[in-house]
Amino acid sequence: MEYYTLALLFLSIFTIILLSKLFSKSKQILPPGPKPWHIIGSILELGDKPHHAVAELSKKYGPIMSLKLGSKTIIVISSPEVAQEMFLKHDLAFSSRAVPHATAAGNHDKFSMVWLPVGPKWRDLRKIAIIQLFTSQTLDASQIIRQKKVNELIDYARQCGERGMPIDIGRAAFTTSLNLLSNTFFSMDLASHASSYSQEFKVLFESLLEMGGKPNLSDFFPLVKYLDLQGVLRRTTFLVNKIIGIFEEVIDGRLKDPIESVKDDVLGKLLKNVENNELDLDDVKHLLLDLFVAGTDTTSSTLEWAMTELLRNPKAMKKAQLEVEEVLGKQGPVQELDISKLPYLQAIVKETLRLHPPTPFLVPHKATKDVQLCNYFVPENSTVWVNVWSIGRNSSVWTNPKSFYPERFLENDIDVKGRDFELIPFGSGRRICPGMPLANRMTNLMLVSLLHSFNWKCVHNETNLTELEVEEKFGLTLQKVVPLQAIPLLR
Numbered sequence: 001m002e003y004y005t006l007a008l009l010f011l012s013i014f015t016i017i018l019l020s021k022l023f024s025k026s027k028q029i030l031p032p033g034p035k036p037w038h039i040i041g042s043i044l045e046l047g048d049k050p051h052h053a054v055a056e057l058s059k060k061y062g063p064i065m066s067l068k069l070g071s072k073t074i075i076v077i078s079s080p081e082v083a084q085e086m087f088l089k090h091d092l093a094f095s096s097r098a099v100p101h102a103t104a105a106g107n108h109d110k111f112s113m114v115w116l117p118v119g120p121k122w123r124d125l126r127k128i129a130i131i132q133l134f135t136s137q138t139l140d141a142s143q144i145i146r147q148k149k150v151n152e153l154i155d156y157a158r159q160c161g162e163r164g165m166p167i168d169i170g171r172a173a174f175t176t177s178l179n180l181l182s183n184t185f186f187s188m189d190l191a192s193h194a195s196s197y198s199q200e201f202k203v204l205f206e207s208l209l210e211m212g213g214k215p216n217l218s219d220f221f222p223l224v225k226y227l228d229l230q231g232v233l234r235r236t237t238f239l240v241n242k243i244i245g246i247f248e249e250v251i252d253g254r255l256k257d258p259i260e261s262v263k264d265d266v267l268g269k270l271l272k273n274v275e276n277n278e279l280d281l282d283d284v285k286h287l288l289l290d291l292f293v294a295g296t297d298t299t300s301s302t303l304e305w306a307m308t309e310l311l312r313n314p315k316a317m318k319k320a321q322l323e324v325e326e327v328l329g330k331q332g333p334v335q336e337l338d339i340s341k342l343p344y345l346q347a348i349v350k351e352t353l354r355l356h357p358p359t360p361f362l363v364p365h366k367a368t369k370d371v372q373l374c375n376y377f378v379p380e381n382s383t384v385w386v387n388v389w390s391i392g393r394n395s396s397v398w399t400n401p402k403s404f405y406p407e408r409f410l411e412n413d414i415d416v417k418g419r420d421f422e423l424i425p426f427g428s429g430r431r432i433c434p435g436m437p438l439a440n441r442m443t444n445l446m447l448v449s450l451l452h453s454f455n456w457k458c459v460h461n462e463t464n465l466t467e468l469e470v471e472e473k474f475g476l477t478l479q480k481v482v483p484l485q486a487i488p489l490l491r
């Protein structure tokens with residue numbers, strides 16, 4: 001009898017182990033995806049516009065898909081439902097970054113709020129940036145700087161218009177964003193509209209973002225990363241050193257000059273953090289790099305895309321101009337406070353971010369442990385691309401997704417704040433863009449001021465912009481291939 005009991009016990013244990021193994025195996029199913037080629041995986045399928053390529057693949061394999069790129073597993077998310085489960089149920093497990101090899105340039109990855117994993121250092125940097133820059137109180141206090149810089153943009157456009165000259169909208173918006181940040185941080189302009197410096201900064205920042213997003217063999221085959229086969233690390237190191245060098249000059253000037261050293265701008269406050277041993281100088285330089293690179297190009301490209309869409313849709317342009325005139329009259333300047341009274345203007349910015357999110361895959365996330373996501377197995381260390389570009393163009397989410405139709409946002413209360421997963425151009429969860437409140441103020445103020453002061457005549461084939469002229473260039477951010485040029489005509 002005892003023998004039978006013992007045998008039964010062993011049999012039961014064996015069955016439980018077998019079943020649990022089978023069960024856990026069945027749970028370890030990777031999301032579907034294209035069959036990878038040996039060694040290289042699906043690298044060749046990405047082409048020069050990976051966001052388009054993976055959007056097409058997702059139509060076949062579904063809203064959660066896996067790709068093999070060299071030795072890396074990439075999980076691509078293309079629906080609001082999967083994004084919601086990722087950010088609401090598993091935010092912590094996905095809140096670190098898949099760090100591109102290019103960010104090792106100048107040891108940026110060791111200091112950067114954008115690339116550090118969630119942990120004490122990242123938390124401190126983020127807290128300092130939010131307190132000094134992005135609370136409603138600090139933003140209200142720095143409003144006067146933004147107003148001044150936007151007035152300069154309008155003056156510059158007026159001068160060009162009087163001479164019948166077109167302006168490069170993206171570049172003018174970039175110079176405004178750059179000076180707006182440099183005045184908040186350093187109490188000085190870094191470039192003027194007329195000088196070539198602004199274009200040099202634009203090229204520097206855009207190249208850095210392009211390097212950060214460029215498919216790089218060093219990321220897919222870590223064993224060969226020391227060879228830097230595409231020269232991405234070499235080029236990025238040059239760019240990072242150049243930008244950090246500019247900040248070092250400003251910081252040195254501040255430390256050496258007793259008059260400069262009492263300035264109470266953001267740099268002044270950061271240097272106080274250094275005195276109190278809360279930061280060191282390298283932290284400050286890399287934080288400035290993060291904020292300038294993350295804050296200028298994203299904002300100016302949103303404005304450029306908004307103007308592009310308005311020039312292609314003159315009725316929407318007219319409607320926005322009528323709205324601002326009805327609410328504020330014909331006289332300028334428009335102020336930030338007025339934006340809340342302009343729902344159509346805000347709808348235009350949301351519609352632009354839906355169709356042209358500046359960072360198509362957000363900033364890539366990483367799974368820090370194995371996760372079950374929507375019943376699929378996401379292995380630890382997988383890179384996660386949330387394809388906000390394709391979510392914004394998904395016909396099961398949006399009616400007529402390819403049309404520029406700001407009115408859709410007057411009919412619903414979808415917002416960009418990371419809670420409505422059909423529209424998350426700033427991300428969601430712990431790593432949501434901390435600069436979002438500033439970005440919203442900047443883009444809305446620049447756009448409404450340009451629409452209030454001028455009518456716009458497009459130099460590209462009149463109002464009929466061709467497909468080429470709305471073509472995008474892929475990087476960590478999406479750029480327009482052909483810069484938008486338009487002549488401002490005083491209203």
Ligand code: HEM
Nearest residue numbers: 113114294295298299362363425426427428431433435439
């Ligand atoms: C991160 C979008 C403007 C600073 C991000 C992320 C996105 C984003 C998608 C990554 C979120 C994620 O991975 O889940 C945008 C857009 C902007 C904009 C669309 C303008 C239209 C700004 C501005 C600043 C800024 C003006 C600062 C001056 C940052 C920083 C991070 C970040 C520091 C990294 C945060 C972290 O990793 O903890 N942004 N951004 N951004 N953004 Fe922005």
